Amino acid sequence: MSGSTRKKKGAKGPQDTFESIKDLLTTTKAQLSDDANISIRPSLIQNLHRVAALAETFSEQRPKSGKEWDELADTLDQEGVSLWNISGLVRKFPEDDGRALVAALRLAAFRLVEAGLEVDPGVETLLNVLQIASKTGSALSDIGKNEMASSVLSSAAKFEEMLRVISDPDGSHRQPKACATIVYFSSRMEAAWKEGNYTVAEFMSRKILDEQQLTHLPAHDRLSLAAKLHAIGKSMLKDGTTAPRNNACDAVVWLQRAFTLLDQLDDTTTPVVSQLKIPILRTLARAYFLSESYDRAETTLQELIPTIDSSTDHDGHEYQELRWLRLAVLKRRKATDGVILDAFKSIIDHMVFSDITVTDILQDLRTLAQRHTLVTAVNQQLLRRAFESTAEFVHRILLSLIIHCSKDEDQDRAIETIDAAFTSVLEAEFRLDCVPATACISLLWQYGDRHYSAKRWLPATKWFLSGTHRLLKEVCPTSSSKCYRKAALCHIEQKEYAKASAVIRCCPTNEAATHYVLFLSAVHQGLEDEASKALHGMVEAPDFDRKMLLLATQLSHELEMKSVLLNTLEALLRTLKASQSGETAVEAMVLLRCIIRLALKLLLEPTANKGKLIDNVVNHFHTARILVNSACEQKSMALIIKDVSWLWRTAYNCAVQGCSEWEGHQGQICDLFDVARDLLEAWCQGDPVDLDSDLYTHLIYASFSGVSGRVFAAREQMSTEGVMDAGRMREISAEINRCITKVSEILESDRITDESDALRTQYILYSLRIFGVEMRVQLKDWEEVLKIVGTVVKSGPLAVGTYEAIADILWVANDCPVNVLYAALEAILHASLDNSALSVEKFSRWLRALCTILLARNAPADRIKAIGYVEQAASVMEEYSEGDEAYPMDERFWLLATAYNTGLECLEASLLDEAKRWFETSTVICKFVSGGVERAEKISETYTRLLARYTQELGPSS
Structure with missing residues (x-):
């Protein structure tokens, strides 16, 4: 739509415009009276904007002269003043702070006052309307109505020009003019800044600082103006659109202007001046810092120090910011440790302990990680202050100190620092809780372990021992024991066994890990008895872990300590839990084979304790027999069939070897033959396919050898002691009978195919019967003797030796009844004659x-x-x-x-x-x-x- 068209459609006279304004004002005032109803504010603001637009139109329709116009203008001026006064009464609500309504009221008020101005207003009128325009522009700028604000301030520029050129011969309006003008410039400056028009804002700020005008500006206006300049300077520091250093340099200019305004005022007459100076100087110092003008920043901070010292609010937030800024400046200037420490102490001594403040200190210290002495001193100062606060901060500071010390190249200094910190906590009668104490120990352990992994044994030892400080030991004795043990391991690695023993003695004796370390120390020194003792203590400890035995087994094997390895394997075997699955049996069999093989090797050594080792071997074969029987019951023989084969052969060969080498151990040899027999029987039952007849031959030999050994032992006992327990003789007799039964079954089943083996088996049967007669004679069981004789005489010509032996036994038996002797001799004699073999x-x-x-x-x-x-x-x-x-x-x-x-x-x-x-x-x-x-x-x-x-x-x- 063209401009002419709009003009024609909107062509109304001043009277019509006036009437429209009056109608809108009537509606608007009615809405303003319902101030509590915030829901009508949007329509109210819209009406006020329409009033402002109509008032602006009315101003454009101003004739060159006319009484009627003057009357209408006076009315609009009054209405404008009324609306301006109402703008100061707008209520605020949580949902609406009222700024938009105030701005709309001021806009409407300004335009009405503007419309009511006479053609040639006076100084007073210009002063008033300029201030109204300036404030209206600021209100609109605050709510983001930049276009409206620019329009209002453009109108204000006309009034400022009129005010500037108006005649004031006596100078009576000089001060009001200066105030109004500076307020206008300030509004233009703020609005331009918010629009992003930095050039106009900069221009206006320079006009504000015109000394001719500033001299007439009241103190409170100067304070307000300084606050605005300060706000703009601060916002420039936060601007992220350009480089921080450039922003800081620009901000310095604005902040210097703000401080210049305040510096011309007397602090004593206007206390508010000193209150505003501090934040301006603080911001200025920060701007200097960001612009890398560190000397100026320090100078600015030095100017603030007297103010800080004279204030009673030493720990106020703004003062802490200044202290932090001072610290930052000193760090950038690379000041000495003493100067920076003083800055830290100032912060720590005046801060209120909280998560944020403590975190700030600890994080800042990380930037000084290479200056270990300084960081340590600051941590100690912080720790001393923390004793006055809650325990949480003590914990955090201790952890921070430990972390810092871990990075110190001088490990002795680091450990001394940590020890001193722990001691200071003790001296302050401050008790750590279990969780933070454990955290401290964990860190110490971690750093010690780092040195341990790198094979730096001495530093590792010190780190581990630092975890045994009384402060931690009283709270976490278990963790302290771990540290002692790890330190002992370090000494062992350095072959300092005496030191390792001294350290490990500090641990409780009911811990398996402690005994394990003792074991390590002993085996590295070759002390087999000590190692075995430690091994026993480890297994008996309530916190025993089977993995320790596995490690001990490996180490004993590597060091070729056979005796210790044997004890370790035996202990490992005892730890196996009974299980219905075959896995336990398989593992147990592997262990048993290792143990038996190792024990047999030890038997070959000249210094071996033969009696103990023989008992050991026999006992483990007994254990193997129990496991095999269990596997048979569980039908899991297939899993261990190869182990059983090895075991019976080893037991048999060992027993055979023992017959010639194990003098005085007849009982153990017999036990081995019995074990070989039982294992061989189990093996035959578990793997019955394609069994070799030799297996049954060995089964017979093993059975017979076990029985023979016991008979020979009984004879020896009778010859030396003259008497033998009847119960034991009955057991031997029962074993003889069982052996006879077993051998007879094998013979009758034709499992022995070799004739020579079969012949030998017959002779074994005859010998067994002789043994039977011998035991029965000792037991005076004559009926059983006669039964045996009756069986023997039916055995054929091969039994001639048996006849003679039985006859000899009965012949020398003084207490043999005559009838028994006669019957036996008669039967034997007949059998001999029948077989012509006597x-x-x-x-x-x-x-x-x-x-x-x-x-x-x-x-x-x-x-x-x-x-x-x-x-x-x-x-x-x-x-x-x-x-x-x-x-x-x-x-x-x-x-x-x-x-x-x-x-x-x-x-x-x-x-x-x-x-x-x-x-x-x-x-x-x-x-x-x-x-x-x-x-x-x-x-x-x-x-x-x-x-x-x-x-x-x-x-x-x-």
């Missing part, structure tokens, strides 16, 4: 015993048996009359005498038939003795004579 000497001796027993009974049947045995003897004599196997001569004479005497006794008893047999037999025996012919003739003569005499005595009737 020596003539044995035959003669047993036959003599049988005949003696039979004749002693003297029953007819017994005599008949006796004569039969004697006749059998005569037959044997005939066959074995000469040579090495000849019938013994003494037995021949005994038989001859017995037959002759028994014949005489039978004659006397009138047993002629028996007598005849006896005499005839004696005559036959005479053939095999020296002088036999003569003896035979004499016997025949005697028998004939006696027989004739007995015939005569009996007479014809007999």
